[in-house]
Amino acid sequence: MEKGVKQRILEKGAEIIHQKGYYHTGIQEVLDAANVPKGSFYNYFNNKEDFGLQVIDYYVGQFDGMAGQILDNQSLPPLERVRKLLDSFIDLFRSKQYTLGCPIGNLGQEMGDLSEPFQKKLKWALDAMAGLYIRVLSEAQSRGDLPQGLDVRQTAFFLIASWHGALIRMKIERSPEPLEDHKNFFFNRIFKK
């Protein structure tokens, strides 16, 4: 039961912060959405910042769940798993009418300059996300599916960063084109031997 309440607060908080950003999200609206009385917030979180930082943990857990399942699927060649993951995200954003973007990218934009605890946590989150890509790209490279000269770590971080930028353009254009372009530049140019 204890875990259930905290989980509900985190889930609703993650949803609202994804839509509105961190600053525009009020604790009270999160608690209302989670159907939890105000007093119990401080049983789980020291303050709004602590809550925000734990929401980042929650996002990374969500990413791990979705991406990990696809990227670790040994029945597909490693680069096909990357393609499948990007296609899954494109499907997800189509269902959201090309809004929202990546919550980690959004918070990086909003909070990267403004709060050192957020900055450190977001750096950890990027590292965690990149770790999944580094693993699958290394597997591809050792099979000979990627150029030997490609730096797998740099490629993983650039894949995520350029995806975040493509999501900004997706929001402005309300179109999947920036995400399709991103995928095509990686598969047709950067991954090409």
Place this chain on the structure above:
Amino acid sequence: MEKGVKQRILEKGAEIIHQKGYYHTGIQEVLDAANVPKGSFYNYFNNKEDFGLQVIDYYVGQFDGMAGQILDNQSLPPLERVRKLLDSFIDLFRSKQYTLGCPIGNLGQEMGDLSEPFQKKLKWALDAMAGLYIRVLSEAQSRGDLPQGLDVRQTAFFLIASWHGALIRMKIERSPEPLEDHKNFFFNRIFKK
């Protein structure tokens, strides 16, 4: 004199919105920073939104000034001009301790989902920025400096979008590495014949 006051409001507004985002910028602090009495704001702008949209025009004008001068410099080969522009931006962000990011990318992130007038204006801004790159990349391609199969329009938009994402990572890491990586992926992979 009329033009002077409006220009001062736009300049200070552009500076403060770049630092804090649109929502967190108050009209009063812009007028205080510009040393302009409140009443005169409405001589130039219908409301805060109209002001924000005109600040976007101002940003595009700034970009045109800086980028246009470098990208139109006929004494350098076209791709060297692109490299020089990216290096100039890296120098600029170094002087800002790797904070701020691109004001158009920031507003795309903040406002892309929330306001249709901003969305339309930001789409126009992206198109305007891409136009400069399309021109110089076309020049490079017609000289044989780019692969013939490269879609110059897609490349221009992907260059800007992935730059915006690299800037998010720059803010999180407080480091030029994401910007250097961006440049290297374009010059060593995407532009490579």
